[in-house]
Amino acid sequence: MIRYGRQYVDKKDQKAVLATLKSDWITQGPQIEIFEKALNKRFGSKFCCAVSNGTAALHLTALALGWKKNDIILCSPISFLAASNAVIYCGARPDFVDISFKDYNIDIQKIKKKKKINK
Helix, strand or coil: CCCCCCCCCCHHHHHHHHHHHHCCCCCCCHHHHHHHHHHHHHHCCCCCCCCCCHHHHHHHHHHHCCCCCCCEEEECCCCCHHHHHHHHHCCCEEEECCECCCCCCECHHHHHHHHHHCC
């Protein structure tokens, strides 16, 4: 699990950050390409694009999925605002489906009900 608000930073991480801060490239440059290639290798992916934050990542994902005007994207209302904003940034419309109290994920049964109602 990735802990939100509790990071693990070791000496190797600190050394890498310091080296980057002392270089000519702080926000772009060769370390980004190294990082992206490491992610490609780790996940066996063909493409990778590092972005500045989770909001940018969600927006880029929405664009990659081709969301556009008149698309309706189901979202959980129990989430960070960036999730539904990514839908709006693409011109699509978020439609909210509540969570399951068993596992706190979006409720599959409520998605099925909503699908029947919208037919």
